[in-house]
Amino acid sequence: xxxxxxxxxxxxxxxxxxxxxxxVLFVCLESLLLTVMAYxxxxxxxxxxxxxxxxxxxxxxxxxxxxxxxxxxxxxxxxLIVLQLTCFKDVKIYNFFCDxxxxxxxxxxxxxxxxxxxxxxxxxxxGVPLSGILFSYYKxxxxxxxxxxxxxxxxxxxxxxxxxx
Numbered sequence: 792x793x794x795x796x797x798x799x800x801x802x803x804x805x806x807x808x809x810x811x812x813x814x815v816l817f818v819c820l821e822s823l824l825l826t827v828m829a830y831x832x833x834x835x836x837x838x839x840x841x842x843x844x845x846x847x848x849x850x851x852x853x854x855x856x857x858x859x860x861x862x863x864x865x866x867x868x869x870x871l872i873v874l875q876l877t878c879f880k881d882v883k884i885y886n887f888f889c890d891x892x893x894x895x896x897x898x899x900x901x902x903x904x905x906x907x908x909x910x911x912x913x914x915x916x917x918g919v920p921l922s923g924i925l926f927s928y929y930k931x932x933x934x935x936x937x938x939x940x941x942x943x944x945x946x947x948x949x950x951x952x953x954x955x956x
Contacts, residue, residue, distance in 0.1 A: 807889040808870055814890070816866040819916050823858035825954070826920040829927035830854075832951050837934045865916045872905050872912075928955070
């Protein structure tokens with residue numbers, strides 16, 4: 792906030808690592824929580840009579856905690872990859888926002904392997920939740936289309952509308 796008030800676009804290396812950690816943590820957490828929400832909607836629509844048994848408070852808390860710890864792991868993996876690089880003693884980054892790819896450009900050593908690892912980790916932590924969401928909504932839509940009444944279809948789609956948007 793002070794940097795915004797003073798119009799300073801410089802961030803320290805440590806500040807950049809903290810910013811990257813929180814950014815990756817919250818992006819991954821959002822992705823995983825959207826996946827949990829898709830699973831919740833899947834159970835609610837495809838198995839409505841078993842919903843309260845399947846989605847009990849204990850499982851919900853477990854899914855939220857697992858999402859948080861996986862996001863924390865992803866965040867720290869990104870930091871560990873960047874921390875393996877050299878030439879970062881008293882570096883100031885002249886940008887308001889930094890990400891791992893910017894830090895890799897400042898490195899003195901070869902970063903090809905690190906780039907591959909960052910993209911692989913990002914694809915894994917982004918692709919798996921996305922495929923879970925798509926599969927869940929594929930099953931939901933196919934289940935809704937089997938509902939004979941228009942009112943029932945409308946009710947089911949309205950349940951999922953906010954999450955889909």
